[in-house]
Amino acid sequence: MLAKFDERLRALIAALYPDERRRPGYAKLAAQIRDSTGGTISATYLWELATGKKRNLTLEQLDVLAEFFGVPPEYFFDDEAAERVNAQLKLASALRDARVRNLALRADGLSPQTLDALLTMVNEARRIQRLPEVETPDEAEPGA
Incomplete structure (x- = not known):
């Protein structure tokens, strides 16, 4: 049931704190969790969950x-839910970059044909830079 729990927990921590140098330790993270939710998870237990050393958590801890x-x-345990959340996290991460936000804001209001042309250019730039293709479930096919 929780086979991927540690990976997913680490992904959430990385999404919340993308800069590894500024990422809090487990003690500080446990304190933030307590302050934010009122629930308690010890720093050691949080580390054990994130490293896969422990997988036995209560529903209350899961909710916290x-x-x-x-x-x-x-x-934490459903692949489809994780995929949806990961897509949202990826978008939120991309939007942290001011240049990406500026592109999105400036594209607002353009015709569907112009948006398709811009998507084609961005996809070609990614191909030239040997970046992986970006798959988005809600992306319309050009010309559709």
């Missing part, structure tokens, strides 16, 4: 973690 990270509890 889900509340703190702003995800549904199913995120």
Whole structure:
């Protein structure tokens, strides 16, 4: 049931604190969880969960973690829920970059044909830079 729990917990921590140098330790993170939710998870136990050393958590602890990270509890054990949340996290991460936000804001209001042309240019730039293709479930096919 919780086979991927540690990976998903680490992904949430990385999404919340993308700069590894500024990422809090487990003691500080446990304190933030307590302050934010009122629930308690010790720093040691949080580390054990994040490293896969422990997987036995209560529903209350699951709810506390889900509340703190702003995800549904199913995120930790349901692949479809995790995929939806991960897509949202990826978007939020991309929007942290001011240039990405500026592109999105400036594209607002353009015709569908112009948006398709811009998507084609961005996809070609990614291909030239040997970046992986970006799959978005709600992306319309050009010309559709």
